[in-house]
Amino acid sequence: MIQENRLYEAKWWQPTETKLLCTLCPRYCTIGDGQNGFCFIRKNIGGRLYSLGYGRPTGFAIDPVEKKPLNHFLPGTEILSFGTAGCNLGCKFCQNWTMSKAKLDDSNSLYATPEDVIRLAKKHSVPSIAFTYNDPTIFGEYVIDISKIAGEEKIKSVMVTAGYIDKQARKEVYQFIDAANVDLKAFSETFYHKLTFSHLHNILETLLWLKNETDVWLEITTLLIPGENDSSDELKRMIDWILENLGDEVPLHFTAFHPDFKLLYKPKTPPETLFAARRTAMQSGIKYCYTGNVHHKEGQTTFCPSCKTKLIERDWHVVVSNHLEKNKCRICGAIIPGVLF
Numbered sequence: 001m002i003q004e005n006r007l008y009e010a011k012w013w014q015p016t017e018t019k020l021l022c023t024l025c026p027r028y029c030t031i032g033d034g035q036n037g038f039c040f041i042r043k044n045i046g047g048r049l050y051s052l053g054y055g056r057p058t059g060f061a062i063d064p065v066e067k068k069p070l071n072h073f074l075p076g077t078e079i080l081s082f083g084t085a086g087c088n089l090g091c092k093f094c095q096n097w098t099m100s101k102a103k104l105d106d107s108n109s110l111y112a113t114p115e116d117v118i119r120l121a122k123k124h125s126v127p128s129i130a131f132t133y134n135d136p137t138i139f140g141e142y143v144i145d146i147s148k149i150a151g152e153e154k155i156k157s158v159m160v161t162a163g164y165i166d167k168q169a170r171k172e173v174y175q176f177i178d179a180a181n182v183d184l185k186a187f188s189e190t191f192y193h194k195l196t197f198s199h200l201h202n203i204l205e206t207l208l209w210l211k212n213e214t215d216v217w218l219e220i221t222t223l224l225i226p227g228e229n230d231s232s233d234e235l236k237r238m239i240d241w242i243l244e245n246l247g248d249e250v251p252l253h254f255t256a257f258h259p260d261f262k263l264l265y266k267p268k269t270p271p272e273t274l275f276a277a278r279r280t281a282m283q284s285g286i287k288y289c290y291t292g293n294v295h296h297k298e299g300q301t302t303f304c305p306s307c308k309t310k311l312i313e314r315d316w317h318v319v320v321s322n323h324l325e326k327n328k329c330r331i332c333g334a335i336i337p338g339v340l341f
């Protein structure tokens with residue numbers, strides 16, 4: 001991998017009379033010559049749209065897959081993780097804002113071909129690759145090319161995303177993806193409009209599509225922010241929607257907020273808020289609910305919903321014991337959903 005400047009023409013755009021219309025996400029930016037879209041990394045150069053993020057990761061890390069978080073996808077394994085600069089949301093509480101709000105000129109980005117990424121995954125003997133840190137939707141062309149080769153090499157691909165993507169583009173971006181963790185950031189349009197500059201209904205459409213029209217393994221994460229999206233009424237409405245539309249077996253993660261970016265004035269999420277949200281979810285019928293960004297062994301453990309046996313015990317992101325037999329509970333034989341072996 002070397003630092004190098006290359007231009008890669010983007011997919012998902014069309015010309016208008018004076019500008020280009022980007023159709024990758026529901027923001028539908030109209031971009032004048034020499035200008036970038038909202039995400040920073042899609043640029044109109046001479047009347048053509050280019051993906052400046054293609055082949056330009058900001059760095060790689062080997063993470064536990066549980067850190068994505070994914071608890072029902074190859075538990076206990078490591079995953080090669082990377083992102084680029086930029087993002088197509090404007091979350092005021094972004095926990096990765098130094099990357100997501102950066103332009104490529106401001107980032108110490110590398111140049112890495114899709115083949116380079118696959119070689120790196122094989123070098124470290126990881127079974128999967130995660131597109132993460134910023135939202136991989138904005139470098140969808142890169143995602144497609146990497147995940148296609150990864151599948152040919154028996155390496156799985158994971159999207160960690162806000163799910164803000166056009167319904168036509170997502171068919172291509174996700175065609176070789178094996179798993180996704182989608183941030184359901186709240187369950188109110190007011191929150192999405194005020195704090196993310198996006199819209200709730202687009203994320204719900206992506207969740208419905210992933211669950212009902214693809215084979216992508218799906219998990220959901222909600223970062224609970226005090227006073228913004230943590231009311232018992234809002235959480236109950238969100239849980240009821242998940243149960244009615246996605247079913248009771250989609251793992252749900254409640255994670256703790258820490259003051260960052262433009263919400264420095266907000267307090268950290270009290271652990272009891274996460275514990276109460278988890279209790280509400282499980283009492284309502286969600287079979288697999290987890291807590292994150294706090295040390296809570298019970299909230300990090302996968303229990304058999306039938307006999308309540310501790311099947312996968314975790315300490316933070318480390319699996320300390322696994323009592324599954326492939327995808328079944330060793331005690332009662334109940335089938336546990338996921339990609340578990």
